[in-house]
Amino acid sequence: MPILTERKTQPQYDAIVVGSGAGGGMAALILALNGMKVLMIEAGRNYDPTTETPMFNTPEMAPLRGDRTPDRFFGYYDATVNGGWTVPGEPYTNKPGTEGDFWWWRARMLGGRTNHWGRISLRFGPRDFKCASTDGLGVDWPMTYDDMHPWYDRVEKLIGVYGENDGIENAPNSSPGVLLPPPKPRVGELLAKKAGKKVGVPIVAAHRAVLSQALDGPRLAKELFPNNSKAQQIMATDMSLRAPCFWATNCIRGCSIRANFQSTTVLIPPALTTGNLDVITDAMVREVMVGKDGKATGVHYIDKPTRSDRVAKARVVIIAGGTCETARILMNSQGKDKGGLGNQSGQLGKNLMDSVGANLSAHIPAMEDLPPYNEDGAGGLHTYSPWWLVREHGKLGFPRGYHIEMGGGRSMPGVGSFGILDKTSPGTYGSKLKEEARRYYGASFGFSGRGEMVPNKDCYCELDPKVVDQWGIPVLRFHWKWADYEIKQAEHMQNTFAELLEQMGGKPKPQSGKDAIKKPGEIIHEVGAARMGDKATNSITNQYCQTWEVKNLFLMDGAVLPSNPDKNPTLTILALAWRSCEWMMEEMKQGNI
Amino acid sequence: MKPTEPTNLSRRAALKWLAGTAAAGAAAPAIAAPNETEPTPGASAVRSPLYDPDYAKPVFPWDKQLSPDELKIIGVLADIILPKDDNGPAASEVGVPEFINEWCSAPYGDNRDDCEVVRGGLGWLNTESFRRHEKRFDELGNAERIAIVDDICDPAKAKPEHKVGAAFFARFRQLCLGGYYTHSSTWKHLGYVGNVTIGGPYPGVPQAIIEKLGLQDVV
Numbered sequence: 001m002p003i004l005t006e007r008k009t010q011p012q013y014d015a016i017v018v019g020s021g022a023g024g025g026m027a028a029l030i031l032a033l034n035g036m037k038v039l040m041i042e043a044g045r046n047y048d049p050t051t052e053t054p055m056f057n058t059p060e061m062a063p064l065r066g067d068r069t070p071d072r073f074f075g076y077y078d079a080t081v082n083g084g085w086t087v088p089g090e091p092y093t094n095k096p097g098t099e100g101d102f103w104w105w106r107a108r109m110l111g112g113r114t115n116h117w118g119r120i121s122l123r124f125g126p127r128d129f130k131c132a133s134t135d136g137l138g139v140d141w142p143m144t145y146d147d148m149h150p151w152y153d154r155v156e157k158l159i160g161v162y163g164e165n166d167g168i169e170n171a172p173n174s175s176p177g178v179l180l181p182p183p184k185p186r187v188g189e190l191l192a193k194k195a196g197k198k199v200g201v202p203i204v205a206a207h208r209a210v211l212s213q214a215l216d217g218p219r220l221a222k223e224l225f226p227n228n229s230k231a232q233q234i235m236a237t238d239m240s241l242r243a244p245c246f247w248a249t250n251c252i253r254g255c256s257i258r259a260n261f262q263s264t265t266v267l268i269p270p271a272l273t274t275g276n277l278d279v280i281t282d283a284m285v286r287e288v289m290v291g292k293d294g295k296a297t298g299v300h301y302i303d304k305p306t307r308s309d310r311v312a313k314a315r316v317v318i319i320a321g322g323t324c325e326t327a328r329i330l331m332n333s334q335g336k337d338k339g340g341l342g343n344q345s346g347q348l349g350k351n352l353m354d355s356v357g358a359n360l361s362a363h364i365p366a367m368e369d370l371p372p373y374n375e376d377g378a379g380g381l382h383t384y385s386p387w388w389l390v391r392e393h394g395k396l397g398f399p400r401g402y403h404i405e406m407g408g409g410r411s412m413p414g415v416g417s418f419g420i421l422d423k424t425s426p427g428t429y430g431s432k433l434k435e436e437a438r439r440y441y442g443a444s445f446g447f448s449g450r451g452e453m454v455p456n457k458d459c460y461c462e463l464d465p466k467v468v469d470q471w472g473i474p475v476l477r478f479h480w481k482w483a484d485y486e487i488k489q490a491e492h493m494q495n496t497f498a499e500l501l502e503q504m505g506g507k508p509k510p511q512s513g514k515d516a517i518k519k520p521g522e523i524i525h526e527v528g529a530a531r532m533g534d535k536a537t538n539s540i541t542n543q544y545c546q547t548w549e550v551k552n553l554f555l556m557d558g559a560v561l562p563s564n565p566d567k568n569p570t571l572t573i574l575a576l577a578w579r580s581c582e583w584m585m586e587e588m589k590q591g592n593i
Numbered sequence: 594m595k596p597t598e599p600t601n602l603s604r605r606a607a608l609k610w611l612a613g614t615a616a617a618g619a620a621a622p623a624i625a626a627p628n629e630t631e632p633t634p635g636a637s638a639v640r641s642p643l644y645d646p647d648y649a650k651p652v653f654p655w656d657k658q659l660s661p662d663e664l665k666i667i668g669v670l671a672d673i674i675l676p677k678d679d680n681g682p683a684a685s686e687v688g689v690p691e692f693i694n695e696w697c698s699a700p701y702g703d704n705r706d707d708c709e710v711v712r713g714g715l716g717w718l719n720t721e722s723f724r725r726h727e728k729r730f731d732e733l734g735n736a737e738r739i740a741i742v743d744d745i746c747d748p749a750k751a752k753p754e755h756k757v758g759a760a761f762f763a764r765f766r767q768l769c770l771g772g773y774y775t776h777s778s779t780w781k782h783l784g785y786v787g788n789v790t791i792g793g794p795y796p797g798v799p800q801a802i803i804e805k806l807g808l809q810d811v812v
Contacts, residue, residue, distance in 0.1 A: 045645070054648035056788060059775035063653045065692060066775065069701055071643040081645045088644065184797025184812075193811040212794065246790035366806055373799050376787035382795075410785055415771035422763060427747030429673060429766065434680040434782070437770060441783050 009278060013039045013314035016299055018285045018329065021112030022570050023320030023557035025263030025271070026155075026577040032276040033231040034585055039278045039312055040268075041301055043321070044082050044108030046281040047115065049264050053079065053256035055249040059414070067415040075414070079115040079254030079262075083107035085521070089470035095462075095479040102461075102478035103521035104324055110281055111264030112322060113524070114570070115254050118380055119209040119261060121161045122403065122567030123152050125170030127390065131563050135399045137454045139562050142534040142543035145172065151575040153178050157220050158235075159261040159574070160242070162378070163207030170401075171386035180212045182382060183247070186375050188367060188408040188445040189383040195503035196385065201404070201496065206384040209261035209571075210251065215239045230274070238270040250412070251379035260379070283310070286473050287333040288317055288341055288553060296553045302471045316552040316584065316593060320577070323558040324352075324461055327529035328476050330540075331463050335549060342540050342547040342555075348530055349462050351455035352478075353564035355525040356402065357518035358490040360497035361446025362506030363420055367409065369439045375410045387566055398488040402451030402566045404496070410442030420444060447500060449493030452566045455528060456483050459520070480520040490517040527558035527569050545580040552593050556580060658698040658708065662729075663715050664690050669731045670718070673742055674769045681782040684773050692772035693765075707764060714761020721758060 014036040017024045028040045054077050059066040062076040069076075073084055085103045094101045107113045126145040131138050153175045162180040165173035182205035185193065189203070196203040217240030218232075225231035242265075243257040251260050258265040271277045282304040289311065291297045298313035319326045327349050335341030340348050387401030418437055421428070425436040458481035463474045491513030498510040510516075533539025536548035541560050547553045556577040558569050587593045642652035659667070671684035671693070684690075697708035718741070722730040726737055733741075742762070744755045751759035774783055803812055 052648065057648060058777040058788070060688065060777060062651055064696060064699060065772060067771075069643075069699070072646075076646065076651075077648070082641070084644070088641070181794070183795035187798045187802055187806070187808075190798060190803070190808045190811050191806065194808060197811070245795075246792065247795045248788055248790050370802055370805075371799065372784040372786045373802070374787050374789070374791065374796075377795050410787070412788060413774040413780070413783065413785055415775055417774065418767065418770040421770065422767065426749060426763075429742065429746055430676055431678045431680065433674060433766075433770075434678070437774065438680070438782065438784055441774070441785070 009039055009280060009310075009312050010037065011313065013037050013278075013312070015039070015316045015318060016041060016312055016314040017318045017320060017556075018299060019043075019112060019320035019322060019325070019557065020110050020268065020279070021114050021263055021320065021322065021557070022573045023577045024318070025111065025114065025267035026574050027318050027320060027556050027581050028277055029267045029271040030578055030581040031585070032271045032274040033225065033228065033234065035230075035276060036585070037276055038271075039280070039314065041283045041285055041299065041312065042110050042112075042279065042281045043284045043304075043325075044110060044112070044281060047081060047110040047264060049079070049111075049115065049254045049258075049262065050256050052081075053254040055253055055256055059412070065415050074116065074252055077250075077253045079252065080107045080113070081109045083109065090475070091467060091469060092475050093464045093467055093477045095477050098479045099458075099481040100520050102480045103519050104476070104478070104526070105521065105524045106322065106325070110279070111262050111268065114261065114263040116252050117524075117570060118405075118568070119251055120380070120384070120405065120568045121156070121159075121163075121207050121209045121261075121571040122386075123172045123174070123207075124148070124565045124567055124572055125172050127170045128563065128565035128567070131400070131565075135393065137399055139455075139531070139533060139538065141562050142532055142539075147543075148572075148575060148579070149175075151579045152571065154224055155571060155574045155578060157224055158239075159209050159266055160211040160215055161207055161209050161571075162205070162212040164205040166202070166204045166386070168202065168204070168386050168388070169390050179207070182206065183212055183245075183378045185382050186377060186409050187370065188364070189381075189406060191364065191366060191504050192406055192445065192447075192500060193383065195500045198503050199496075199499045200388070201385050201500060202388050203383050203385050203404075203406075206381045206405075208378065208380055210378045210380070211242060211244045211259045212378070214244045215242060217241075234270050234273050238273065242266070245378055247374070247378065248376050249379055284471050284473070285319075285321065285329055286471070287329060288319070288550075289313075290334060290341065290550065294550065296550050302473075304471075307471075315588070316554065318554045318556050319559075320555070320557040323526045323529050324476055326555055326557055326559040327461060328463070328473075330530060330555075332474060342530065342549045342553065344549055345533075345537055345539055347538065347540055350457070350460045351528040351531050351562070352459045352461055352480075352526060353453045353455055353528045353561075354520050355523040355564065355566065355568075356451035356453050356482075356486045356489050356493075357449065357523040358493040358497075358511075358513075358516040359446055359448045359518075360494055360501065360508055360510055360516075361408065361444055362501040362504075362508040363424070363440070363444050364408070364501070364504050364506050365443070366505050367443040367445065369443075372410070375442070376412075381405055381407055396488075396492065398485045398492065399454060400452035400485070400489070400566070402449045402489060402493060404493075405448045405450060406446065408442070408445030413441065417441065445501070445504065445506070447493075447497040449490070449497070450523060450525070450566050450568065451486070451489045451493065453486050453564055454483065455563070456481070458483075461529060478520075482517060482520070487513040487517060489513070525558075525564060525569055527561040527564045530555050530559040531562040532560040533562060544583040545576060546584070554580060554584060653695060655698050655700055657694045659694045659712075663712070664694060666715050666718065666729070666731050667693055667711075669738070670742075670765065671769045673738060674766055675773050681779045684769055687773060687776035687778055689769055689772040692775075693768050696768060696772075707768065710761055710764045711768070714758065714765060717757050717761060
């Protein structure tokens, strides 16, 4: 595991990778497996999930019984250290006139946000890559689903994803044998499925990056890395060492047995095994250095423990700091345009998107007082609904779809788990109250929508002209305004969830779209600030994440996404990074970079 | 709970709180919010117990505010709400009073609101006890305590002169439930049987429940 002691760097690398999350971790692994000398630079601290994951810790061991606070928004045990929507000493601002303050989630730690995410791993579908051709809004991707399909297969095999092939339009099947079997649904999920049948909402096995059974390392490594015996050897061993899920503890705490996917357990350890990767943590990149010939020479960073400026050099530079951080690094670098490096198209910082989010839950009488059984499961949802009205947009009044996540039942009790007793059991105390608590505990169920937003001119980030962070680096200033499309979509979510909950026997109270829609940045799917495209005039990179302006500068995170389909972006970031690295290595061999 | 208002404290109050707890080992808390345009604080070399907790040695980084007398009354009332019986230990046996003290002492906006409700409510309870019996609530006999609790336990039915007590009781009852059932020794009584490992595939819903709810067609 990544225990890093040296803080020295070599004078010159083949590649520098800025960031250690999904994009950076994947890039470092693929390049290191292919013999490139790689330096990974992470702004946060070193983090070791094998020793730092409180998998079985109980609430009474934590301050405030583990309840969420503004400091630890997802609860005390969330595997986000040194981070959240606020980071001390690293502010960001919102521009006057913005309609909704943007919330920017950052995790200053090795592995970044991959340590705590929901592990929901959905492929973008054929329509998602050709969205402008489908409805005239936004832009098409510079490639098709068919180009991406093999890379999705590869990533799913590498990280391990459970799910099923359902043949639903625009929710693509994986190739046969790629997916792991999904866990059986919980009781609330079965009730939802039954309701979905009546309401016309398909509820199928979720796709999540969790090992429902052990991986066959030797077979998979051979398939994934043909003609690379060293990679086969390292990956066969490493993949076989990952334990399958033991159906306990919430994935958001991280996973010390390596059953779920996080960069720190799945990508970085085998990358280090190659001997080709150096990692320095607590190193905050300020800018990309560009030589007189217009090529990137390396990066300028702050060594945080000593507060001193350093430079690292390489043949290629890959930025994967997380969508907004990546945009910020480019804005703070000297390019041909005054708006930053790679910004000749003027698109840097624009087209910023998050997922549209809305929730609704209700008390379900059928779930009251059921015989106890273990509902922990895979530490996240077992079932979901892919967008089912792909061809109905003409009637709906909004152009893009959403998927539905769901949950409820008997999960580990939290401080707020008994709010319902105010309504069901007023005036009750004593032994009777305990009986009521037992009756109603775990008898609520809820749905969350995650929908596609269309990029618009009002949602962007730029440098704040006045504010710097504690390292003296200019900070981002956000501007945001939801369009009617998103508000209407959130309202549709509310009405759909209400229908499902009523069918389940609940009495939900749906809100208007305007009231229900979550804050920008709250869903933590921000993408698009340096989008890819088919030409230099409308985008920052080509389809291989290579910046048009600087041939040896690549962006391998959510920043390059031209659209933000309802499907969570991590799987696609992983697939894009792998594909781009293979292309980049070929270009280097050809002498084009 | 808005992250843009990490503590609901004024900047001065936040710094004062910081200074007051620095001796107890606290480091920089969440005072650098979005929209912050003042000069930002310098980096702290000390690991923050809030932003970067050590899960093996959790730090409870704020001073407890409630007095021994207040805690005594909390213990008595919490045990009336959640007594020892066949369905588990008493609230005081699983640390509910300590939890409520910690909760009410936390520097966040929601907790400060709760602190006002709890403190004010405890004061109201004592005044009411004194008015009726010239004793504090914890000094009353059981029947006398229950008589007061019955007057305030249901906010919808409480008389106008008991409304303050009823509002306090409702919030206090929620805090008791939260503190009680977040203690692992209560879980079996509640019906939570997780947080244990299972080998092989996830077993799913027992057949008896599937049949009871008529879910055979969607399994």
